[in-house]
Amino acid sequence: SLFSQDLWMALDRTRYMQSSKTFVMVDEPFWLEQDPQTGRDRMSMTLTDRLTRGTYLFDDGPGKPAAICLSYSWMSDSLKMLPHSVDRRVELALSALEKIYPDLDIRSHIVGEPVTVSWEDDPYFLGAFKGALPGHYRYNHRMYTHFMQQDLPESERGIFLAGDDVSFTPAWAEGAVQTGLNAVWGVMTHFGGACHESNPGPGDVFADLAPVQLED
Ligand SMILES: Cc1cc2nc3c(=O)[nH]c(=O)nc-3n(C[C@H](O)[C@H](O)[C@H](O)COP(=O)(O)OP(=O)(O)OC[C@H]3O[C@@H](n4cnc5c(N)ncnc54)[C@H](O)[C@@H]3O)c2cc1C
Structure with missing residues (x-):
């Protein structure tokens, strides 16, 4: 009874998705070396339809240890891992990358133990994050605007949601911050507080900045 049926539906239908990452540490950022044949870096951030999907390179300057995120994947690509x-x-990631970079010996650079995370396998996480998928706009709208409670029945007021999963940019910290600010404004208003006139809060400027409401 804390939320309307429409809001419960929005919370339920915007589901968390799976996501996995696998990292290895390497002795140095060997990818910055120039390939004499092409004149380009030996390896670079790699997006592919092979199972690694996304490979990301992190360096701390030449000659220093560096890290590779061998694979960053989502949804069914993550479930495969x-x-x-x-x-x-x-092993799976390296064998995919070897096909993309046949002249590069990535294995010989690996030092230390690899690290992997599957968010769907972590207790209490339920997955990595929600995604704003096609058709979800109406649900994101309901969740995001819930902090404006003046028209809600008395029994549904006084509880505030925050986090990227109730924003328009799930999976991004920006939405976490925006909804955090909205919730703080909501709590303050609920307890009878107000912003200084020269420094209006998100609810004070809601009429001008509110997300467009589309028909259901
Ligand atoms: C795999 C992955 C990749 C991402 N990549 C990016 C990216 O590239 N760029 C980007 O901007 N964002 C990214 N994000 C999203 C970003 O991490 C989130 O938007 C942000 O961390 C959400 O912040 P939050 O404060 O809302 O929630 P959280 O950071 O989840 O904080 C909630 C906190 O509440 C605690 N908690 C839960 N229950 C309770 C309880 N009952 N009592 C006390 N404490 C509790 C939790 O332990 C947690 O510390 C990524 C997220 C994931 C999972």
């Missing part, structure tokens, strides 16, 4: 051990995930 779920049953596998960390070593098997590394």
Whole structure:
């Protein structure tokens, strides 16, 4: 009874998605070396339809240890990784990258133990984040605007949602901050507080900045 049926529906239908990452540490950022044949870096951030999907490179300057996120994947691509051990995930990723970079010996640079995370496998996480998928606008609208409670029945007032999963940019910290500010304004208003005139809060300028409401 804390939320309307429409809001419950929005919370329920915007589901958390799976996501996995696998990292290895390497001795140095070897990818910055120039390939004499092409004149370009030997390796770069790699988006592919092979199972790694996204490979990201992190360096701290030449000659210093660096890290590779061998694979960053979502949804069913992440589920493919779920049953596998960390070593098997590394093996799968390296064999995919070897096909893309046949002249590069990535393995020989690896130092230390690999690290992997599957958010769907972590207790209490329920997945990594929500996605604003096609058709979700109406649900994001309901969740995002819930902090404006003046028209809600008395029984539904006084509870405030915050986090990127109730924003228009789920999976981004920006939405977490925006909805955090909205919730703070909501709590303050609920307890009879107000912003200084020269520094209006999100609810004070809501009429001008509110997200467009589309027909359901
Ligand atoms: C795999 C992944 C990749 C991402 N990549 C990016 C990116 O590239 N760029 C970007 O901008 N954002 C990214 N994000 C999103 C970003 O991490 C989130 O938007 C942000 O962390 C959400 O902040 P929050 O404060 O709303 O929630 P959280 O950071 O989730 O904080 C909630 C806190 O509440 C605690 N908590 C939960 N229950 C209770 C309880 N009952 N009592 C006390 N404490 C509790 C939790 O332990 C947690 O510390 C990514 C997220 C994931 C998972």
